[in-house]
Amino acid sequence: xxxxxxxxxxxxxxxxxxxxxxxxxxxxxxxxxxxxxxxxxxxxxxxxxxxxxxxxxxxxxxxxxxxxxxxxxxxxxxxxxxxxxxxxxxxxxxxxxxxxxxxxxxxxxxxxxxxxxxxxxxxxxxxxxxxxxxxxxxxxxxxxxxxxxxxxxxxxxxxxxxxxxxxxxxxxxxxxxxxxxxxxxxxxxxxxxxxxxxxxxxxxxxxxxxxxxxxxxxxxxxxxxxxxxxxxxxxxxxxxxxxxxxxxxxxxxxxxxxxxxxxxxxxxxxxxxxxxxxxxxxxxxxxxxxxxxxxxxxxxxxxxxxxxxxxxxxxxxxxxxxxxxxxxxxxxxxxxxxxxxxxxxxxxx
DNA sequence: TACGCGTGGCC
DNA sequence: TGGCCAAGCGT
Numbered sequence: 459x460x461x462x463x464x465x466x467x468x469x470x471x472x473x474x475x476x477x478x479x480x481x482x483x484x485x486x487x488x489x490x491x492x493x494x495x496x497x498x499x500x501x502x503x504x505x506x507x508x509x510x511x512x513x514x515x516x517x518x519x520x521x522x523x524x525x526x527x528x529x530x531x532x533x534x535x536x537x538x539x540x541x542x543x544x545x546x547x548x549x550x551x552x553x554x555x556x557x558x559x560x561x562x563x564x565x566x567x568x569x570x571x572x573x574x575x576x577x578x579x580x581x582x583x584x585x586x587x588x589x590x591x592x593x594x595x596x597x598x599x600x601x602x603x604x605x606x607x608x609x610x611x612x613x614x615x616x617x618x619x620x621x622x623x624x625x626x627x628x629x630x631x632x633x634x635x636x637x638x639x640x641x642x643x644x645x646x647x648x649x650x651x652x653x654x655x656x657x658x659x660x661x662x663x664x665x666x667x668x669x670x671x672x673x674x675x676x677x678x679x680x681x682x683x684x685x686x687x688x689x690x691x692x693x694x695x696x697x698x699x700x701x702x703x704x705x706x707x708x709x710x711x712x713x714x715x716x717x718x719x720x721x722x723x724x725x726x727x728x729x730x731x732x733x734x735x736x737x738x739x740x741x742x743x744x745x746x747x748x749x750x751x752x753x754x755x756x757x758x759x760x761x762x763x764x765x766x767x768x769x770x771x772x773x774x775x776x777x778x779x780x781x782x783x784x785x786x787x788x789x790x791x792x793x794x795x796x797x798x799x800x801x802x803x804x805x806x807x
Numbered sequence: 808t809a810c811g812c813g814t815g816g817c818c
Numbered sequence: 819t820g821g822c823c824a825a826g827c828g829t
Binding site for chain 2: 507546547622718720753755
Binding site for chain 1: 820822823824825826827828
């Protein structure tokens with residue numbers, strides 16, 4: 459691992475912030491001002507999610523719920539509808555709980571340090587440091603994927619970023635480098651750097667504004683960084699989705715209140731054995747020969763739609779919903795895929 | 808600590 | 819195509 463002199467640290471801050479001031483993405487909507495509510499909402503949305511995906515969601519969310527109190531007092535259904543399609547839905551539920559905590563436990567007075575901000579539901583070490591530095595000028599590094607990538611290369615840090623312990627190694631190495639006057643801009647500049655020149659794939663370090671500080675690049679070993687151990691691959695699972703119709707309505711089932719897609723409505727999904735084949739279907743009418751596939755981080759679902767006639771007994775977590783009714787709900791993307799496939803089969807109009 | 812948790816884009 | 823990546827957090 460490289461260790462920088464005070465002189466080198468000064469030069470780096472200068473070079474980085476000068477680039478950020480002239481070439482950074484100043485037009486991002488959450489950078490218009492530093493109100494902590496805007497920063498909170500944007501940071502939660504941006505967790506594991508790309509900027510281009512977030513943009514329309516952020517604008518819609520802020521115009522519908524412009525203040526912390528609006529969010530605190532909103533129906534959860536409204537919040538989830540604003541989040542529909544964005545994924546990781548517990549973020550939305552936690553965000554609203556955070557707004558309620560700020561409004562009713564803190565009387566609207568924000569905690570101003572990263573340490574205290576971590577009390578908010580859904581706000582971990584990264585998000586707390588981002589808000590503290592951007593909105594309250596606390597001198598802390600916001601260690602996220604970009605930070606890991608950028609500084610692992612600049613300083614040739616060999617620790618495995620897949621290990622939770624490594625966060626502290628990076629925090630300690632970066633803390634003395636954070637600009638003491640503009641910590642928020644420093645953190646955001648690193649993010650811009652990580653999503654432009656110092657990307658995960660095909661980095662363009664030759665033209666990077668801090669290429670002279672990039673030791674991995676200078677030593678021609680950039681692609682060895684960051685060091686990251688492998689993830690397990692997605693498990694394959696097969697399902698039948700049963701379609702029951704009654705007076706123009708379709709049977710939906712509410713998923714359990716924990717686990718994958720908690721509390722969301724889908725068609726009744728029956729998991730099959732791994733060696734299941736469509737020819738195994740003996741009851742009902744198969745609607746799609748090729749399964750609908752949907753990939754989560756750890757799961758790969760293959761789903762066949764089967765139209766059934768007689769519902770044995772409606773369970774308490776099942777309801778017949780008309781199109782007017784289910785269109786009001788926030789539905790996960792996999793369910794939208796099933797509805798689209800069903801529509802294409804002209805079974806439901 | 809390791810895993811569960813969504814979705815879309817890229818090659 | 820499948821595998822990996824993208825401004826992480828909670829348990």
